[in-house]
Amino acid sequence: MATIHNLDFPRIGAKRELKFVLESYWKSESSRDAFKDLGVQLRKRHCDYQAGFDLVPVGDFAFSTTRY
Numbered sequence: 001m002a003t004i005h006n007l008d009f010p011r012i013g014a015k016r017e018l019k020f021v022l023e024s025y026w027k028s029e030s031s032r033d034a035f036k037d038l039g040v041q042l043r044k045r046h047c048d049y050q051a052g053f054d055l056v057p058v059g060d061f062a063f064s065t066t067r068y
Contacts, residue, residue: 005055013042 012018021038024030050056 003054005053008057009046009050018042
């Protein structure tokens with residue numbers, strides 16, 4: 001039986017969403033909450049996408065999405 005895995009998964013999003021919201025935040029055109037919310041959405045989308053894999057990378061996000 002074959003094992004399905006990947007070595008890395010890009011955290012930036014399929015359409016580079018994280019890049020664009022970060023640049024928007026730096027320009028003060030969007031809020032910190034919008035940046036964090038997108039991070040949560042991307043993390044969930046990426047986990048859902050990889051749900052059928054046998055082995056997945058860990059720690060694919062560099063920033064914390066915890067609310068303070």
